Amino acid sequence: MKYTGRRTSFELKIALAILNMNTSITEPHKRLISSSQLILCWRNAPKETFIETVESRIIGKNNHDRFMVLIQRSQEIEITHNSGEVEQILNGGQNRKQSILSIVRESRFQRLVKSSISAPSDLIREGLIRITHAPKDFGGHARLDDGNRAVVSYSSVPTPQKYTLYPIFFGTDRLLESQRSVKFGGFRSNDKVSYGVAQVSIPHIHKEGKLERPIFLSRILKDNPNKHIVVHAKTLLDLESWLESAKRKLTNVLNTNSSHKEGLLFIHGYNVDFEEALWRSAQLRHDLKFPGLMLCFSWASLGSTKGYPADEATVDWSASNLKEYLTNVTENLGLTALHIIAHSMGNRALLAVLENWENKPGATPISQIILAAPDVDAKRFRQFGRVFNSYEQVTLYASRNDRAIAASQLVHNYPRAGGANPPLVMDHLSTIDVSSAGKDMFGLGHSYVAEVSKVFRDLFYIVRYRHKPDQRAGIMKKEEGYWELT
Structure with a gap:
């Protein structure tokens, strides 16, 4: 508000x-x-x-x-x-x-x-920005002019392109702060979903699960797409043009592989700005080798560690906007299947939508739902679980060592579904205890899915091949009914 x-x-x-x-x-x-x-x-x-x-x-x-x-x-x-x-x-x-x-x-x-x-x-009085050395990442030389500003000169030899570009079809209910540069900040729109396409590159030196970004000082200058994940362009489109653009992309996919006319939607969590949401979407598209349409819904997180109370209120407000976006994706694109990865607080908006979701005849079915470190009250999560049988497979990743989930539990005084003390066991839910993987998941103190290959490979077989837990290597079933990363 x-x-x-x-x-x-x-x-x-x-x-x-x-x-x-x-x-x-x-x-x-x-x-x-x-x-x-x-x-x-x-x-x-x-x-x-x-x-x-x-x-x-x-x-x-x-x-x-x-x-x-x-x-x-x-x-x-x-x-x-x-x-x-x-x-x-x-x-x-x-x-x-x-x-x-x-x-x-x-x-x-x-x-x-x-x-x-x-x-x-x-x-x-006026202050000056001083740079005392030349950053190493830009193929040029930085010096100080007479006004103590950084001046960067580049070699005339073209730098070879060593990255792969991916289109990310996004929807967001963030406030559009600049039409010219397509800038979305952390403020809410007036209940409007903006649609667009971002071109995001992944460098060839990329390591699976990593988010290559420049050192902080380099933000004064420019990202290097041969070394960093970079957003090259963002284009706003009206809904009709957005749907047409996505369909054209799918037609190209269909011409090369008729069995992969699918979509993958990423919904980020707390303390994530718009650019970071696009980086993560491209990283998932690349690392999962997903051949279909990559989608991203970015709700209006403030992108600040101190914005937790505001983000809590906003993610609940965003649920109706996510429903609008999800409706357009499933009813108007002609996908054969849609898979969804939601992280942290983003699970709240997704689960609120799925609780009352009706899959209309002829619409795209929602297949794989991955609930990564959900910052959701455990008992409320059980209520959401009453509709899990409506989907092909719902997977929960939880950890006892997740610092962000532990902090949330202290704030709310009740267990969170993303914790594993003990892991939740429910009908129509595959719970994977990934406590052995580490402390993180997708950044902000919980990025183990994005940064630990064992968990990421498990995610790969869920999204790409729709394998059930007993078909996947690297996890074993416990007597209590949940699965554990080995």
């Missing part, structure tokens, strides 16, 4: 300080965050997450250092009587139809901002 009331005085102080900085900085790349982005965060970040949301959008270590200095010295900033009028504008109280960009460009707004606080000049 959007927070439309007053922010705290501390949040207002930081917002006004950043806006003041921006009025004196003429070069956009030197700003911690643009004024437009800051106002967007102000109006959309859930209560008490404004500071964390702004911090998550700041790129570069030096910029983060500058931001932390501002936070630490905030007691030196005093708010003036003009701050009330600026706050009213930030809240959108004067003209709700006026665009944010037009607001920040108004000279009157800039004058009000400059007179809204009193602070030491050295705290508000």
Whole structure:
């Protein structure tokens, strides 16, 4: 839910300080965050997450250092009587139809901002980004110009393409923050699902289950697709065009292998931003050697470790939007089967949809459902389990060593389905105890499926060949009725 009331005085102080900085900085790349982005965060970040949301959008270590200095010295900033009028504008109280960009460009707004606080000049003055060495990942040489900015020069010899490009057909209920660059942040849309296609590359040096990304400093410059998983392009489409594009892709698949006109849908968990959801989708498509259509539904997670309460509320809100997306996939694409992998908190939206799902005659059947480390109350999970017999196979991956699930259990005071103390045993459910694999699953302290080959190979035979547990090597059945990774 959007927070439309007053922010705290501390949040207002930081917002006004950043806006003041921006009025004196003429070069956009030197700003911690643009004024437009800051106002967007102000109006959309859930209560008490404004500071964390702004911090998550700041790129570069030096910029983060500058931001932390501002936070630490905030007691030196005093708010003036003009701050009330600026706050009213930030809240959108004067003209709700006026665009944010037009607001920040108004000279009157800039004058009000400059007179809204009193602070030491050295705290508000322009800062510089300094790079002291050349990053190694870009095939070029970095140096500092006279303005202490990084300048990168490249060799004139073309770099050979050493990666494979995959189309990811996504749906998202995130707020579209930039039409031009197709930028989706962590805020909710107005109950609208956006459809599009992203082109994501996997480098040839990729190791199964890994998510190759550059070191943090390199985000100031550019990803190298020969070494990193990279989103090359994102294209928004209306629903009709999206369906036509997906059907064309399936026609190409059908021409090469008529038995693999299938779809694989990935639904991410808590603390995942839009780009990361696309990275993981491409990684699964590549590592599972899945020949069909790769799909991704990205709900509006804040992408912040401190956003857990907000993500909990949002994932419940997202269920109806996921249902719309899933309905279009199963009724309008002509897939022979659809497999779904849901992770962590994303299981809540999926299970809420499946609990009342009706597979219409002629629609694509949902075949394999993989519930990876579900952050779902164990007893509520049992209630969802009443409909598991409607699907070909439902698999639960759980672990006693999953740190994120353990933390969630402490917060909620009740066992989670993704834990294994003991593993859940239910009719029409294949439970796999993967405690021996490690502590992680798909990142954020629980990425063992993506990073441990034994578990990943088990997933491979589920998705590619629909094997039951007794047909798969590497797991053994326990007397209690669940399966265990050997």
